[in-house]
Amino acid sequence: MAKARCGPSIREFLTYHVLMLLAAKRRTMLELVEEIEARSAENRSVRSNGALRVNSREMEGTVYSLADRGWVRLRPPGASWGITRAGRRARREMGRASRGTSDSKERAASKLLARLKEAPKGSYVLDVGTGEGFLARRLAKRGFRVLGIDSGAFDYSKHSIEKARRGVGSDNGRLEFRKADVTRLRRPPGGFDFVVASQAVHCMKNQRKCLRAIHRLLKPGGRFLCLDFLVGLEGFLAHGFHCFLAISREEWSQMLPAIGFDDIYTQKVRDYLIVDASKAHGHPEPSHAAAKDAETACGRKRDQCRRDGECRSTSMSVQDVGSDSKGWFR
């Protein structure tokens, strides 16, 4: 399967970021490479391969294309690159054109909820990585029965579930919060009608395993709706290097069918991306090698799993998120 992490969105980001760095001070090619890696290093606290790595050849491609446009030039005595007046103007325009606004998450959430407007009231919805219940609350208000789960994976989210419970109020009865990791959650009889995730997939340690778990938890024909940062310049301006932990449009379209989803729809809403996909009713069995090595969705090795029928459909071999043929990430 072709790898898709190296989308044009990363080049777009690099173009902007190089201009931004050079606007502050002159730098050599090597300094640009090192600085980008250092600035994204914090991503490693979420995933070991989450930091952006740009090698010297990729950086040369970017800098020389900027030089061709007259936006940067090599300054005497010869080794450092600096920005030109035209480059400063271009950077300002790029920033202005794509800067998200503070209500873009609200807007993206409304678009996601609108995709559920035909769904029967009382449908059972799982909100994964619910935090303090941003989506769960809105779903319960619309008449859905909602379970919000959060593993408390980070310092800031350790007490999210307690906080979410405190705010339940009048939605009580339709809305439940539980501290749980999605990969360990028991599937309710029949499965969930919908699984949603708001700004959560990007910070999951093992995205592939979590997405397989989501697939397992859904009923056949159920839908997964995700709202997360857009990978690229708009996402970067609004969310910084964290946007590169998110899954790009190209990656979603490769990963989801491999896990067993179909009818895939993606929509860009400013600096967010919405994904909507259905759990396919039937999809191909994994290859023998993939099946042998794969963990089942319940977390056990395939041959140790007794719930074979349920897990069979989820033990596909899927591309690792974060790896890519151009070596942008490690």
Ligand SMILES: C[S@@+](CC[C@H](N)C(=O)[O-])C[C@H]1O[C@@H](n2cnc3c(N)ncnc32)[C@H](O)[C@@H]1O
């Ligand atoms: C950035 S917060 C988003 C909170 C909320 N959904 C929102 O939109 O404001 C992401 C949450 O995902 C949770 N999380 C990460 N990995 C998880 C997993 N495997 N299972 C459940 N929750 C997870 C984290 O603890 C964190 O609270």
